[in-house]
Amino acid sequence: MSMSWLRRGFLLSMLALASVALIACSSDDEETTSVSTADSAASGESTLAKVQDRGILKCGISGSLPGFSQLEADGSYTGFDADYCRAVAAAVFGDATKVEFVETTGANRFETLASGEVDVLIRNTTWTLSRDSDLKQSFAAPTFYDGQGMMVKSSSPFQTLEDMDGATICVNQGTTTELNLASQFLERGLTYTALTFETTDLLQEAFLAGRCDGWTTDKSGLASRRGVYPEGPDALRILAVTMSKEPLGPLTRHGDDEWFDIVAWVTFGTFQAEELGVSSANVDAQIANPDSVAVALMLGVGYDGGDVTDMGLAVGPQFMQAVLQQVGNYGEIYEKNITPLGLEREGSLNALWINGGLIYSPPIR
Ligand SMILES: N[C@@H](CCC(=O)N[C@@H](CS)C(=O)NCC(=O)O)C(=O)O
Structure with missing residues (x-):
């Protein structure tokens, strides 16, 4: 046996030992939990088509975190995360009530998404590298910067x-x-x-x-x-x-960019609407007569008698209309759900970027 074979044998046994150590450590590290992306991601089936055929969005939430997602006595869900589920449903169906909320735990949430049991996970979940790369899930955009x-x-x-x-x-x-x-x-x-x-x-x-x-x-x-x-x-x-650092936000499975784009741009749309001063209170007036080209582009209407610009999002150019009419912009969603927890927005990372925070939408154009 040559020296190089000896060295290779030594390296292989070290690798084998290292993998035993990894398995032994895996009980206290959820990032090593094996998660299959078998279902819709691997089969290439469009999540949007699946959601549309089913007629309802399945949204993974916590359900026991007041302010984020909480089951109420009447069977409804309230909270910031629950409202983001509604916003996605409003963009897809024009109807924010078309959501089936699925309660998940910290430990089973990623498998629930990977298996296709939910279409999107919106559950105070932190964006990290290993959740992207190991768990093969994509974070749309942080909706709440935490620690x-x-x-x-x-x-x-x-x-x-x-x-x-x-x-x-x-x-x-x-x-x-x-x-x-x-x-x-x-x-x-x-x-x-x-x-x-x-x-x-x-x-x-x-x-x-x-x-x-x-x-x-x-x-x-x-x-x-x-x-x-x-x-x-x-x-x-x-x-x-x-x-x-705990940047929390919605996530989807890897492998369906069309669906990821919808979730991401609904999220950004709520930021952009607040920045442009469009809310549930004035969205109808803005649809009829938009204040600016940027408002017209966001709402999918023409400006000053001009044409509608379709930017190719699979839910059509008017997706933000129902989101704003039925759920509201970022500031409204924050004010309704997070402010009552006593978490001041002003001066925090969750302020709009124009006010010194990190809430920023790329251009909708
Ligand atoms: N953001 C962290 C923590 C998420 C987490 O599970 N938080 C707990 C405590 S805030 C929770 O959601 N509990 C509610 C429940 O038990 O459903 C992560 O993504 O790992």
Whole structure:
């Protein structure tokens, strides 16, 4: 056996060992969960055609996160994410009510999308490289720029993460939260024990029972659940620290660019409408007599007696009309759902870019 074969044999056994280590580590890292893109993506079937044939959009949400997606007593869903599901339905059907909401957990959401059980996932989900490349899913555009926080009992002494050395932290499974918690504590030289839960309801039970010192997730998620905490919001305190970047937004499966474009441009359309001052209150007047060429292009109407420009989106040039009439622009969706959580938009990353934030639409033209 030559030296090069010996070396190759050594390298192969190291690779085999490394893959065993990866499998062993996979239980605490959802990014290694195998997800099949078998259904519509691989078969090349158009998601738009499937949605149109079915007559209803299947939208994956959480369902237990007030302000984002929440099941109400009358069986309806409210929230920012639920409204983005409605916006996509309005663009496809001209009817924002044509949505079947499918509740997903942090751990099963990607498989639910990959298998074709839902057409789009709009569930406080963070855009990361591995979700694009490993899970083969595409993020349309961030609709809410967030960061990870830590919540503790108000009666506890904790003010910083450093105060929490050795603490037990409750966290949702299959989330970026789990991964950031590990890297943040590692970098700070702190130890902790993680208790992981599939749903926030189970996590809250454990927290109420005193099984965890800290509760970590996106700061918006903490504000949302603090507001409905059984002992009242004042029993909880959110620490100042922000542990990560969490750009949240809608996602679709790889392999269907036509469908991705629809979800992306409905999202951008809500940003563009706010920037141009078009809302549910004035959209009909703007359809009849648009203020500017940019408004005419966004609404798919002619300007000053001119022709309609069809930019080739598969749902036709007027897709934003029903979105704005029935759901509203970004500012309206934010104001209705997120402002009540106490999350100030002004001065935050979620302000329009013209006001110093990151909410920015590429040109609709
Ligand atoms: N943005 C993070 C966290 C998402 C997440 O699962 N958050 C929890 C806490 S805010 C949640 O949605 N809980 C609601 C539920 O249990 O359905 C991610 O994409 O991994």
